Amino acid sequence: MAYTEEINRRRTFAIISHPDAGKTTLTEKLLLFGGAIHVAGAVKSNKIKKTATSDWMEIEKQRGISVATSVMGFDYEGYKINILDTPGHQDFAEDTYRTLTAVDSVIIVVDVAKGVEMQTRKLMEVCRMRNTPVIIFVNKLDREGRDPFDILDELEAELKINVRPLSWPINIGAKFKGVYNIYENGLDLFTPDKQRVSERVEIDDVNDPRIDQAVGETDAAKLREDLDLIEGVYPEFDEEEYLAGKTAPVFFGSALNTFGVKEMLDCFVKIAPAPRATVTEERTVNPQEDAFSGFIFKIHANMDPNHRSCIAFLKVCSGKFERNTVYKHIRSGKQMKFSAPTAFMAQKKSIVDEAYPGDIVGLPDTGNFKIGDTLTAGEELHFKGLPSFSPEMFKYIENTDPMKSKQLEKGIQQLMDEGVAQLFTNTFNGRKIIGTVGQLQFEVIQYRLLHEYGAQCRWEPLSMYKACWVESDDAQALEAFKKRKHQFMALDRQGRDVFMADSNYVLQMARNDFPKISFHFSSEF
Numbered sequence: 001m002a003y004t005e006e007i008n009r010r011r012t013f014a015i016i017s018h019p020d021a022g023k024t025t026l027t028e029k030l031l032l033f034g035g036a037i038h039v040a041g042a043v044k045s046n047k048i049k050k051t052a053t054s055d056w057m058e059i060e061k062q063r064g065i066s067v068a069t070s071v072m073g074f075d076y077e078g079y080k081i082n083i084l085d086t087p088g089h090q091d092f093a094e095d096t097y098r099t100l101t102a103v104d105s106v107i108i109v110v111d112v113a114k115g116v117e118m119q120t121r122k123l124m125e126v127c128r129m130r131n132t133p134v135i136i137f138v139n140k141l142d143r144e145g146r147d148p149f150d151i152l153d154e155l156e157a158e159l160k161i162n163v164r165p166l167s168w169p170i171n172i173g174a175k176f177k178g179v180y181n182i183y184e185n186g187l188d189l190f191t192p193d194k195q196r197v198s199e200r201v202e203i204d205d206v207n208d209p210r211i212d213q214a215v216g217e218t219d220a221a222k223l224r225e226d227l228d229l230i231e232g233v234y235p236e237f238d239e240e241e242y243l244a245g246k247t248a249p250v251f252f253g254s255a256l257n258t259f260g261v262k263e264m265l266d267c268f269v270k271i272a273p274a275p276r277a278t279v280t281e282e283r284t285v286n287p288q289e290d291a292f293s294g295f296i297f298k299i300h301a302n303m304d305p306n307h308r309s310c311i312a313f314l315k316v317c318s319g320k321f322e323r324n325t326v327y328k329h330i331r332s333g334k335q336m337k338f339s340a341p342t343a344f345m346a347q348k349k350s351i352v353d354e355a356y357p358g359d360i361v362g363l364p365d366t367g368n369f370k371i372g373d374t375l376t377a378g379e380e381l382h383f384k385g386l387p388s389f390s391p392e393m394f395k396y397i398e399n400t401d402p403m404k405s406k407q408l409e410k411g412i413q414q415l416m417d418e419g420v421a422q423l424f425t426n427t428f429n430g431r432k433i434i435g436t437v438g439q440l441q442f443e444v445i446q447y448r449l450l451h452e453y454g455a456q457c458r459w460e461p462l463s464m465y466k467a468c469w470v471e472s473d474d475a476q477a478l479e480a481f482k483k484r485k486h487q488f489m490a491l492d493r494q495g496r497d498v499f500m501a502d503s504n505y506v507l508q509m510a511r512n513d514f515p516k517i518s519f520h521f522s523s524e525f
């Protein structure tokens, strides 16, 4: 197959949702359609159940599962689909943010009864920053839930994106009869079944009497009324608007019952973008370029503490990645060759000889890689777009074994390279502050420092609201600010100035008092 064709048939995306909306179930059904698995129930959730937060073996086990399901590739109707899995537990949200930098589009799953939930809102903000095209799947229509028009209003208001329904439910809950496929003008009748695909009724258009026969006159009339309203309220679906990240097509269905999923998948492969151009500090890199380039967006530590090896996940951005070929690791300037790169097909990891833009390759690593690193055929490129977001929780990290301070230092640096959490150094007292998005990461860090590096630490509470990256065009104003706030100033690992605000009030006051200073909640501005 020609190189361009290979690129154009790739669809690399992530499914995101608030925990329990149905992400795992939907992923599994997509794999069923792709023939990657044959029975439902084969995909294990990588969700760390709430009850297991302090059960270490359980967390380690589940981390193992999430390696296996990190990337799931399969072929469908001539397309090569790569689904990038994201951790279900919100304490690992940072991991999800980074995964979103490696995808070309996303599917958001929303529970019809719960509507837009907190985690969905946050993830959508990241998509919006990057203009990532979004498709929304409203799930669990077999259960009682909210009125679909209300859901659409909520999606628009909460996710701050225009929506356009491309399928429409006929009743919901116990009376749910099916969906009308607006995109393809078809009617799918609902039969609750976990393994079987829905029954399709061939119709000409919405006025076809076969709809009345299939769902009854009353529901057919209501459907026509709803569709009229949709035509009146929502503009025609515009693919360009979708690709620009401005309008999200919405599908309704029930992932558990394999209903409405195929309809969405069929539309997805047609409209979702093939690998897109990627921005580097130097220039924009097009997937069609001959020379290979790619970046590391995720590093997964081995669970075996005796072998401190990891898998670094590389997204191929341009050119062809080939096994046993020398590439340049831009940060270190080192030449690197990979004899056992892995690809992920149908939940199996196997050694690959080549990979194309859009593909994800697993590179065995012994501590050379950092999140955000670039590999190229030789050109000096630095991929952009892997921002750090302000953590939500902060603690001082203290060494409790003075004999092991070197090990602790090394352990902290490597865990930060892996992106487990963020490190800030307070410039006033020199103390190290670890920032995370959830309590669980503090436990993960302490455990891994001990088991992988033989270093012991303890946490000291620190009441902080946000870490804000600060900058100003006016050097004097910046100096004045840093002087006034010297007790609360820190440096991140790149040496950038960070203001550690201990409350929202303090932050507001700082904004009022220092109008020339810009405060940013992510490291990229």
Ligand code: G4P
Pocket (backbone or CB within 6 Å): 017, 018, 019, 020, 021, 022, 023, 024, 025, 026, 045, 047, 088, 139, 140, 141, 142, 143, 253, 254, 255, 256, 257
């Ligand atoms: P997540 O990855 O987004 O966290 O969600 P997951 O797929 O694990 O689904 C969460 C729960 O919702 C599961 O039930 C799942 O079976 C259920 N579910 C998913 N899709 C549908 C649907 O279309 N209709 C209905 N009624 N339920 C759905 P659970 O009881 O938590 O887990 P399990 O014991 O069934 O695995």
